[in-house]
Amino acid sequence: MIIEGKKTVWSQYQKNIAGDHYFYIRSCIRQNLFPGSETAFMRIMQQELGKDIFEDANHTTCTGIGYHTDIVPIETTMTVVARLFALMTERGYENMITSCITSFGVLSEILETWKEFPETEARTRDFLKKATGREFKVPKDMAHASDIIYKFRKEIGEKGIRKLINAKTGEKLRVVEHIGCHYSKMFPQKGVGGAEFPYVLIGMIEDWGGEVVDYPERRHCCGFGFRQYFIKANRGFSIACSKKKFESMKPFKPDFIITNCPGCNYFLDRWQYVISEMEGKTYGEDQNGIPVLTYEEVAGLVLGYDPWDLGMQMHQVGVEPLLDKMGVEFDPAKKFLGKNGNSLGVPEKPNVLNFCC
Amino acid sequence: MKKHVFIIGGGVAGAEAASQLVKMGFDVTLAEKETQIGGKLNQWDRLFPSKRKAAEVLDFINKNLVDSKARVLFNTEISKISKQNGGYKIYAGIEECTADAILISTGYDVFNARIKEEYGYGIYENVITSVDLEEMFRNGNKIFNSNKEEPKRIGFVHCVGSRDEKVGNHYCSQVCCVTAVKQAMEVKEILPRAEVYCFYMDLRMFGLQFEDLYRESQEKWGVNFIRGRVSEAAENIDGTILIKVEDTLAGRPLKMKVDLLVLMVGFVPSAGTTEIGKMLNLDLTPENFLKPADEHLDTSSTNLKGVFIAGTCKSPKTIADTFADARAATLKIKEFLEGSEK
Numbered sequence: 001m002i003i004e005g006k007k008t009v010w011s012q013y014q015k016n017i018a019g020d021h022y023f024y025i026r027s028c029i030r031q032n033l034f035p036g037s038e039t040a041f042m043r044i045m046q047q048e049l050g051k052d053i054f055e056d057a058n059h060t061t062c063t064g065i066g067y068h069t070d071i072v073p074i075e076t077t078m079t080v081v082a083r084l085f086a087l088m089t090e091r092g093y094e095n096m097i098t099s100c101i102t103s104f105g106v107l108s109e110i111l112e113t114w115k116e117f118p119e120t121e122a123r124t125r126d127f128l129k130k131a132t133g134r135e136f137k138v139p140k141d142m143a144h145a146s147d148i149i150y151k152f153r154k155e156i157g158e159k160g161i162r163k164l165i166n167a168k169t170g171e172k173l174r175v176v177e178h179i180g181c182h183y184s185k186m187f188p189q190k191g192v193g194g195a196e197f198p199y200v201l202i203g204m205i206e207d208w209g210g211e212v213v214d215y216p217e218r219r220h221c222c223g224f225g226f227r228q229y230f231i232k233a234n235r236g237f238s239i240a241c242s243k244k245k246f247e248s249m250k251p252f253k254p255d256f257i258i259t260n261c262p263g264c265n266y267f268l269d270r271w272q273y274v275i276s277e278m279e280g281k282t283y284g285e286d287q288n289g290i291p292v293l294t295y296e297e298v299a300g301l302v303l304g305y306d307p308w309d310l311g312m313q314m315h316q317v318g319v320e321p322l323l324d325k326m327g328v329e330f331d332p333a334k335k336f337l338g339k340n341g342n343s344l345g346v347p348e349k350p351n352v353l354n355f356c357c
Numbered sequence: 358m359k360k361h362v363f364i365i366g367g368g369v370a371g372a373e374a375a376s377q378l379v380k381m382g383f384d385v386t387l388a389e390k391e392t393q394i395g396g397k398l399n400q401w402d403r404l405f406p407s408k409r410k411a412a413e414v415l416d417f418i419n420k421n422l423v424d425s426k427a428r429v430l431f432n433t434e435i436s437k438i439s440k441q442n443g444g445y446k447i448y449a450g451i452e453e454c455t456a457d458a459i460l461i462s463t464g465y466d467v468f469n470a471r472i473k474e475e476y477g478y479g480i481y482e483n484v485i486t487s488v489d490l491e492e493m494f495r496n497g498n499k500i501f502n503s504n505k506e507e508p509k510r511i512g513f514v515h516c517v518g519s520r521d522e523k524v525g526n527h528y529c530s531q532v533c534c535v536t537a538v539k540q541a542m543e544v545k546e547i548l549p550r551a552e553v554y555c556f557y558m559d560l561r562m563f564g565l566q567f568e569d570l571y572r573e574s575q576e577k578w579g580v581n582f583i584r585g586r587v588s589e590a591a592e593n594i595d596g597t598i599l600i601k602v603e604d605t606l607a608g609r610p611l612k613m614k615v616d617l618l619v620l621m622v623g624f625v626p627s628a629g630t631t632e633i634g635k636m637l638n639l640d641l642t643p644e645n646f647l648k649p650a651d652e653h654l655d656t657s658s659t660n661l662k663g664v665f666i667a668g669t670c671k672s673p674k675t676i677a678d679t680f681a682d683a684r685a686a687t688l689k690i691k692e693f694l695e696g697s698e699k
Contacts, residue, residue: 001480001481001482001592002479002480002481002482005471005477005478005479005480006480008471008479009471009474009480194474195474196474196475196477196589197474197480214591214592215591215594216591216592216593216599217591218591219589219591251594252594
């Protein structure tokens with residue numbers, strides 16, 4: 001691997017990312033699957049970085065899942081997204097952040113379509129006006145939430161209380177990254193580092209003291225690929241995709257996987273459990289899985305947040321071996337307690353995969 | 358007084374044209390930005406279809422050029438060209454020359470394989486280009502991977518930077534298919550036990566004997582041809598390269614590990630061609646090569662009177678076609694200069 005070659009590619013894909021005043025659009029599925037990540041993002045933005053970030057209780061889905069499964073027509077998607085832009089405009093913001101990779105892809109696709117075919121923008125404005133009476137400005141700057149964390153990674157690193165190193169050996173943690181298809185595969189110029197050798201997550205890992213390892217199936221789909229999972233008959237293909245990645249990354253002995261996309265995080269996490277139940281296979285050391293973390297969770301650990309406040313109990317692959325490796329103090333008894341001290345419910349113990357509960 | 362022709366670029370076309378123009382009785386100055394004549398041919402070991410040594414052709418053009426006593430300016434780049442008294446004034450390095458006609462033979466560059474990011478050239482140590490492989494041949498036929506081991510399986514990827522909308526090059530570079538066949542056979546000569554695979558869209562074996570080479574490569578040397586484009590390359594933990602390709606004849610995707618992956622890089626207009634074209638405001642083809650005055654009837658003149666073009670600055674060409682094109686240009690220049698006396 002010639003790192004200078006990678007740096008050359010990275011230098012060609014740098015994008016402008018606004019420095020403050022953001023209108024935040026949450027993800028539909030993330031709030032259910034890993035709700036701690038978005039909460040951590042808001043905490044980092046407001047409390048650690050002192051940024052002005054606003055979210056509107058009236059915001060909705062971008063329709064991404066419906067759009068990509070051919071349920072929602074593009075005209076509807078454009079109008080729903082136009083409404084999101086209208087909410088942003090009404091609140092006096094110009095910079096939009098999406099929490100979800102698919103929203104980022106959908107919004108990017110719409111903005112590019114409007115640029116290439118202005119009549120589609122005019123038609124959308126007309127639809128929105130008729131349906132809601134609203135008008136909008138297109139965002140001056142549109143970023144994915146990981147772009148923002150990437151932009152402020154050095155500040156986060158400086159404020160952090162720990163690095164991504166093995167507390168016992170002092171070695172850098174080995175990390176594999178997965179950016180998600182909708183981040184830059186459609187529009188390489190819109191992603192930090194482009195599509196083939198994306199840098200957005202690598203930049204965080206490197207600045208926070210870890211080491212990113214490439215593995216042959218790095219670019220392969222996580223297994224979500226909407227048509228693979230949402231069409232029930234295709235779910236075997238979904239898990240086969242994930243398995244292909246796990247088999248490929250295993251020889252590199254990663255300490256954890258960092259993801260950019262709600263679906264990738266979910267499937268790389270959950271399918272490890274399913275594979276362990278189906279085939280008795282695990283991909284980490286000592287019958288552990290490979291923990292799958294969102295970039296907000298990684299940032300939160302660096303900043304010293306409590307792992308249970310970060311929502312890491314929601315992962316099906318246990319994170320405790322990683323926390324031990326990093327020297328993170330945590331109370332195992334509080335893993336499945338909510339903020340109010342009540343039990344969240346304890347999951348059934350897997351047959352093969354180690355899981356602390 | 359003899360008419361003076363200024364030639365820009367001392368590759369095969371420029372050098373051959375220089376010696377021919379001297380024979381015709383003209384004064385000739387040849388400006389070459391490098392320290393030697395021959396251009397890209399200097400990077401080649403053997404030539405298709407006969408596998409003749411490139412050095413033989415280089416010796417031929419060098420000897421002719423020396424014998425012709427044409428004036429050659431090495432290490433010389435052109436900074437400005439202006440019109441003067443019906444001819445041209447050329448600022449070549451530290452010199453200012455006047456000329457009655459200019460021949461541009463600034464050639465091609467090989468496609469920058471780094472642009473095809475999915476193949477990882479410049480990132481994965483065992484991904485090389487056809488030019489890199491030729492250098493291995495020139496350096497004593499030693500073929501090693503990054504671990505200094507002889508590769509057991511080698512893949513050739515055709516059409517890298519050619520016929521590729523993604524990189525904006527729609528055209529065929531003409532010589533890469535037959536070069537891949539030639540190089541695949543040479544690899545088998547050096548490493549008889551190695552497996553060699555060529556991944557192609559279709560094979561454009563347009564020249565005499567090219568088809569025979571293709572047949573020989575399979576019958577005699579056992580080279581495997583798989584019709585399908587490589588979608589991506591990635592590095593395995595041992596440094597070998599994992600490629601994904603669609604085998605369109607079998608109708609299924611294919612994944613293969615190779616020890617060395619060779620990218621058959623195509624032709625693009627050289628930086629010098631682009632620069633001189635801009636300097637003189639010459640018409641360009643849609644592919645950004647220099648455009649001839651007429652695609653059938655006058656392929657040596659340009660939109661500028663007294664400025665001619667030869668060789669690969671106007672399209673990808675074989676060595677044989679480059680010689681023929683250079684000689685055609687000299688006749689056109691002769692016609693122009695002698696016509697202008699009348």
